[in-house]
Amino acid sequence: MFKTETLIAFVLVAKHRSFTLAAEEQCQTPMAISKQVSQLEQRLGAALFERTTRKVNLTEFGQSFLVKAKNILEQHDALQDWLETKKGEYTGSLKVLSQDIQTYEETVFPWLAEFSQLYPDIELSFDVQENAIDIEHNPNDIYWGVADYLGLKHPGLKRRSLWKTKLGIFASPDYLEKFGVPQTPDDLKHHQMISHTHSQPNNALAVNKTPNSDQIEMEFEILNAPIKTVACHSALAIDGLGLINALYDNNDIKQAVKNKRLVPVLTEYWYQNAEIYLYYHNVKIEQPKVRAFIDFFLSKRELW
Structure with missing residues (x-):
């Protein structure tokens, strides 16, 4: 039988195309991962990877064996889950x-x-x-x-709702003094925003076009976004670098508003139906x- 840890080592190397990254995910050394893969290749009598100084690529046989190995690991996990369920542990x-x-x-x-x-x-x-x-x-x-x-x-x-909230718009007093306080979404044309790099598109500010709307579909205004980042949006907004979308009940946002470091903007046009989930x-x-x-x-x- 093939050892589960050996198959996992092989699958991780195939996934990352790297012995080093596979070793980091398993909290092992690259040498240990390499040894497991080499032992597997010896048992199979065929090479699984083409190794160069820069790349680690699957051979044609390795690609076929990867499908089989994943199936075996999935069956192993399913069996373990079944046993735990039956035992109620x-x-x-x-x-x-x-x-x-x-x-x-x-x-x-x-x-x-x-x-x-x-x-x-x-x-x-x-x-x-x-x-x-x-x-x-x-x-x-x-x-x-x-x-x-x-x-x-x-x-x-699968998903379950954790909570519902509003998606607000905020900016610093310094920014609003420089760019003006928008009164309607049409006033946003000359404004800029700090956006999330993973948003699509990543320069879209969520803002309803109709005031006090309870609509489900989110609407956007496309703005100039000179800064795109995965973190520190509130801090950058406090520094006056642009408008941000943020959950109005976020503790950092609430504290910044309380301390008058951020100002809520276009509150009548906020998206009212933002929802946060758990997924499994x-x-x-x-x-x-x-x-x-x-x-x-x-x-x-x-x-x-």
Whole structure:
């Protein structure tokens, strides 16, 4: 039989086209990963990779074997999930990904000790990725506190609503003094914004065209966006570099508004139906650890 860890090493090298990156993901040394792949090639009697000083490419045989290896690993995971379900055990590692640390601080961490007492055999791993999430290259069990773009990109994912909010528009007093305070969306033509690099398009400011509208479809105004970044939007806006879209109930935003470092703009034209979700994989046999996490933290929602 093929060892699971050996197949995983091979699949990771194929995924990253790099022994070094595969080793980093497995917290091993490149030499250890290379040794596992070499042993696998010896057993198969064929080369899996073409190695050069710059690239690691799959051979034709390697491409065919990759399909088989992935199938074996998927079956192994499905068998493990089935066994856990049948035994009713809440065990194993659970990887959770969010797009900012504040979401964890407000919705997860205050009750984490209680969860760990209830489920001591679940090993939790929390990560933050501020740019657009790619579930293929960065797989996790749960994606927590993510906007609707992830569901649009991956319609096969399951999702649950975490909360609904407004998507506001903010700017610093210095910026508004320089560019003027817009009274309607038509006044935005000579304004600029700080945008997210993963937004499509990445120079579109979300703003309703009709005041006090409760419409579901989001509307946009295309602006000049000299700065595109995955982080620090509020700080850059405070420095007077442009308008930003931000959730009005974000703690950083609320504090900046309270301290008069940011000013709400065009409040009558804000998008009223922004929604934040949790996403998880649509599998035939749901893992108990995933269900335990979702049910527990959603039960705390009224305390957030």
